[in-house]
Amino acid sequence: MSPQKKLHEWYLIHKRDLPFRKKKQAYPIWISEVMLQQTRVNAMLPLYESFIKRFPNPETLAEAEEEEVLANWKGLGYYSRARNIRKAAIFLVQNYNGAFPKDLNLVLKLPGIGNYTARAILSIAYDLPLAVLDGNVKRVLSRYHGYTDNILGAKADNELQKKADEFLNKDHPGDHNQAMMELGATLCLPESPKCLLCPLSEFCFARIHQKTSEIPLRVKDKKQxxxxxxxxxxxxxxxxxxxxxxxxxxxxxxxxxxxxxxxxxxxxxxxxxxxxxxxxxxxxxxxxxxxxxxxxxxxxxxxxxxxxxxxxxxxxxxxxxxxxxxxxxxxxxxxxxxxxxxxxxxxxxxxxxxxxxx
Ligand code: SF4
The missing domain is CATH 3.90.79.10 (Nucleoside Triphosphate Pyrophosphohydrolase)
Structure with missing residues (x-):
């Protein structure tokens, strides 16, 4: 069985029952992904539920005053994210009838949406073949492929994105992306990864060569x-x-x-x-x-x-x-x-x- 298929089977058994994964809809996936950028799932869930209750779709968000959106963002911090979400909702309503365009370049033009969030929304909601790269995925990929360069270095994101694209399960891109993130969050931990439980263990470079404590290499370049x-x-x-x-x-x-x-x-x-x-x-x-x-x-x-x-x-x-x-x-x-x-x-x-x- 291919590593991608093994990973997919593992994900179907182990995936968490999260409200924003229940339906393949771009709007809740977008909101949840933005909230999760700086907040852990358990802390974010009650705030997510109340936010979605008040703003169930891009239209309600676009109509709301900025102050009300910020008030409903309370507890999540980094308020520029909430401001950008409202601005993007206005843009979606004005230009796409409130739907997300199914095109990476168009989604990247929305305020506050970067490469990771755009790829997550489009792959999870629409199953577009776009691999995501967040901190967890970088760790899994660098160990799996034996990527020994500094993952905080200038070239790392491009090189790892290529590896992520090649490794993507084209039949289930949304599940695959979530599986990679879940694997990084639950098994392929920064310290003491649980390789014995990992669906990728038989193919993984770092596990085979006993280099999980050396990979990934993280050297911070403190610029002024x-x-x-x-x-x-x-x-x-x-x-x-x-x-x-x-x-x-x-x-x-x-x-x-x-x-x-x-x-x-x-x-x-x-x-x-x-x-x-x-x-x-x-x-x-x-x-x-x-x-x-x-x-x-x-x-x-x-x-x-x-x-x-x-x-x-x-x-x-x-x-x-x-x-x-x-x-x-x-x-x-x-x-x-x-x-x-x-x-x-x-x-x-x-x-x-x-x-x-x-
Ligand atoms: S085998 Fe271990 S190091 Fe390799 S991906 Fe799985 S958990 Fe990470």
Whole structure:
């Protein structure tokens, strides 16, 4: 029996009973795949169920206000995904009557849909012969084929995509893709793969040559990341607002001045928090020009921050937003700023503020 057939038989027996796999429909598959990009299945399932209940098709999603879509995305984070899903739904409704085009290049033009998601939707919903390549599949393929180059290197994605395409089961491309991902998630684990249970074991290079701990090779090339940020000094009666926000890329668990990165960011984890975006929106038109600028470095990140200062007449708006987004806040004096916010960022802001006062 061919390895593809063995894998397919294994999948039919072991596949999980997941709601988005029940029907071969592009819309639920799309939503589930986007949600699964940063979230584990068990955590994502209740959020998926409620999202699909509220937005059962592209039409309902396209008609909804962005704020409502974001509210229904709560708990999944990385809100740009939700914004893109809504934009793509609008595009699908306007151009394809709400259906997904059965063409990889057309699907790739939709906002927020990359190669992996497009291939997953088209193969699972329409059985188009398109192999997917995610982290799990890369691990399975590199072990199976004995691919010993760095899988994080520049050429790896192209080379492994070719191997994925060649290995695809053309009779059942959707099942095959899901089987490869499931195999990577349940048996071909990064540490201690369960080769004895694996349907591919008799053909697998890494298993045969006892190289499962060496393959795949993952060598991170830490390129410098350049970021432009904004940092807000919000004053009320000689006190300055500090926040402690969940899930920040930097300054985790620390009270800090409200900040966010602007312009192009390398990935979603650098995006400004929903709190920061709402704060900026609320003070739109009232924020003066920056009072100063400074450079800051954290590991391989080179940052340039513009500092904005704004005197508030009341704390109501800010406190309403902190409640809404589950953000902790406190108000501190300028003299306490660098002890309450113990980072050289605070000292740099304080220096600018003291210079302006002098
Ligand atoms: S035999 Fe082992 S290393 Fe090879 S694909 Fe299966 S689980 Fe992975």
């Amino acid at each position: 990341v350049v970021l432009n940020g904004e940092i807000f000094v919000l004053n009320h009666k000689n006190s300055i607002l500090l926040l402690r926000e969940p899930k920040m890329r930097f300054l985790k668990g620390m009270f800090h001045l409200p900040y966010g990165f602007i312009g192009e960011v390398p990935e979603e984890t650098y995006e400004p928090s929903p709190f920061f975006l709402s704060l900026k929106e609320s003070y739109k038109g009232k924020t003066p020009n920056p009072i100063g600028e400074f450079k800051h470095t954290i590991t391989h990140h080179k940052m340039v921050f513009s500092v904005f200062s704004l005197s508030l007449e009341s704390r109501n708006l800010v406190e309403g937003l902190t409640k809404k987004f589950g953000v902790e806040s406190k108000w501190v004096t300028l003299s306490d700023l660098d002890t309450e916010f113990p980072s050289s960022l605070a000292s740099k802001v304080k220096k600018i503020l003291l210079y302006l006062e002098s």
